[in-house]
Amino acid sequence: MNMNGGSQSSRQLLAQRPGGRFLEDEVIVILQQVLSQLMQNGTEVQGSIALETLVQDADLQQARFVRSPDVVVPEAYLAPERQKTGLVTPGSDIYALGVTMLVLLTGKAPELLKNPDGTWKWEDYCMVNDRLAEVLNRAIAHHPEQRYSNLEQMSAALNPTPVTPVSPRVIESPLPPSFQGNRLDTTPTSVATQLPLRSPHRFGVWQWGLSAGVATVICGLAGFGFNHWLSANQTPSLSTPFNSVSSSTQSPPASELPAEPLNPFKTAVYPQSSCGDLPPAEPNAYPVRFYPVFLEKSERNLQQVRARFCRDAYPMLRKDNNQEAIQVASFLSRERAELFRDFLGENVGWAEVGTVTIINEMPASLR
Numbered sequence: 001m002n003m004n005g006g007s008q009s010s011r012q013l014l015a016q017r018p019g020g021r022f023l024e025d026e027v028i029v030i031l032q033q034v035l036s037q038l039m040q041n042g043t044e045v046q047g048s049i050a051l052e053t054l055v056q057d058a059d060l061q062q063a064r065f066v067r068s069p070d071v072v073v074p075e076a077y078l079a080p081e082r083q084k085t086g087l088v089t090p091g092s093d094i095y096a097l098g099v100t101m102l103v104l105l106t107g108k109a110p111e112l113l114k115n116p117d118g119t120w121k122w123e124d125y126c127m128v129n130d131r132l133a134e135v136l137n138r139a140i141a142h143h144p145e146q147r148y149s150n151l152e153q154m155s156a157a158l159n160p161t162p163v164t165p166v167s168p169r170v171i172e173s174p175l176p177p178s179f180q181g182n183r184l185d186t187t188p189t190s191v192a193t194q195l196p197l198r199s200p201h202r203f204g205v206w207q208w209g210l211s212a213g214v215a216t217v218i219c220g221l222a223g224f225g226f227n228h229w230l231s232a233n234q235t236p237s238l239s240t241p242f243n244s245v246s247s248s249t250q251s252p253p254a255s256e257l258p259a260e261p262l263n264p265f266k267t268a269v270y271p272q273s274s275c276g277d278l279p280p281a282e283p284n285a286y287p288v289r290f291y292p293v294f295l296e297k298s299e300r301n302l303q304q305v306r307a308r309f310c311r312d313a314y315p316m317l318r319k320d321n322n323q324e325a326i327q328v329a330s331f332l333s334r335e336r337a338e339l340f341r342d343f344l345g346e347n348v349g350w351a352e353v354g355t356v357t358i359i360n361e362m363p364a365s366l367r
Contacts, residue, residue, distance in 0.1 A: 007364045010063075010104060011051040021107030024128045025302075028158070029314035030054070030063040031101055035155045036273035036312065037064050038093075047088035049096035050077045051103060057363045061316070061327075076110035081144055091144035094154060098139030118142070131158070159271060159311040265343040275310035275340070276329030283362045291337035292354040294318065294325040295344060302326055305348050320355035330357070 010030075014020065022030070034054060038046070046053075052071045056063045075083065079095035082088065099110050106113060106125040113122040120140060123133060135158050141147045148154040265275075280288060295301045297315055305313045305328055313328045328344060328351070331337040337353045344351035 010054040022104040032312045287360040290330040
């Protein structure tokens with residue numbers, strides 16, 4: 001299958017790979033991207049998923065399925081029930097997609113990945129994490145009822161949404177200790193209960209009057225002394241709310257403060273199969289500019305951004321600075337890219353907008 005416009009089939013790419021196979025992280029990204037594209041097609045079945053029909057756009061570094069009437073799918077990619085009946089179903093597409101991922105991981109033809117009894121032995125040729133192994137093994141199950149019922153279910157298994165733990169709330173009981181059964185009371189005793197009991201002796205009327213008069217005199221003298229000290233030590237030019245109601249240094253009411261610009265990425269629903277902008281579907285829209293957003297490469301950042309936000313984030317070697325990084329998404333405007341960078345910075349870690357990539361014409365896979 002000949003590709004143009006900078007696109008190559010997975011079979012062509014596989015032949016160019018060092019060691020003749022793809023890395024685990026690369027296969028996960030390819031699978032995520034293809035699942036995202038196929039899910040956008042709804043319930044439509046394809047029937048021709050194989051190495052020849054999974055292509056990658058060199059400019060966008062985007063893997064996708066391309067329907068081609070010229071491709072004859074090898075029998076090893078066909079689900080057992082399709083080999084018997086010839087019927088194409090969502091289950092047979094999932095099977096073919098799983099087999100294709102095995103070939104990318106191992107670099108071996110599907111028939112070489114089976115035992116004589118028909119069971120799979122692909123894990124003898126590569127090591128992957130338990131989650132990916134479980135997803136692929138279920139996708140290539142012999143019986144269709146053992147596979148995923150649809151692409152959405154497969155995608156969810158590949159990218160499970162983490163459950164954020166909620167800290168337990170401690171609720172103070174309104175009842176006194178005597179009503180709380182045998183529970184150990186660790187609440188400190190109130191200040192009032194630590195004071196000595198008041199003497200039962202009551203003041204007479206004249207004693208109350210005398211006490212009130214003495215208190216008034218003391219308060220007056222104390223107030224006079226404090227005001228005298230304050231006047232002597234106050235800076236003459238200082239304007240306070242007490243002597244200048246219309247002071248220019250007063251803060252404006254909260255309602256007059258400028259509103260913070262809205263970042264649309266803060267209100268979006270995550271995780272998403274793909275967070276960036278799609279290439280325009282109109283040929284006349286080209287050339288277009290794509291602004292990539294990168295995270296600092298680390299296993300923690302990769303797992304976190306995939307699980308929480310963008311499932312198709314992938315590690316790569318940046319062309320602008322020859323440094324390893326995680327490309328999370330690309331956008332058609334620098335403004336959107338910077339807003340997404342700020343969002344990642346608040347929720348994951350340091351992020352930046354990379355050098356713009358110019359796409360001069362529509363990729364062949366979109367035509």
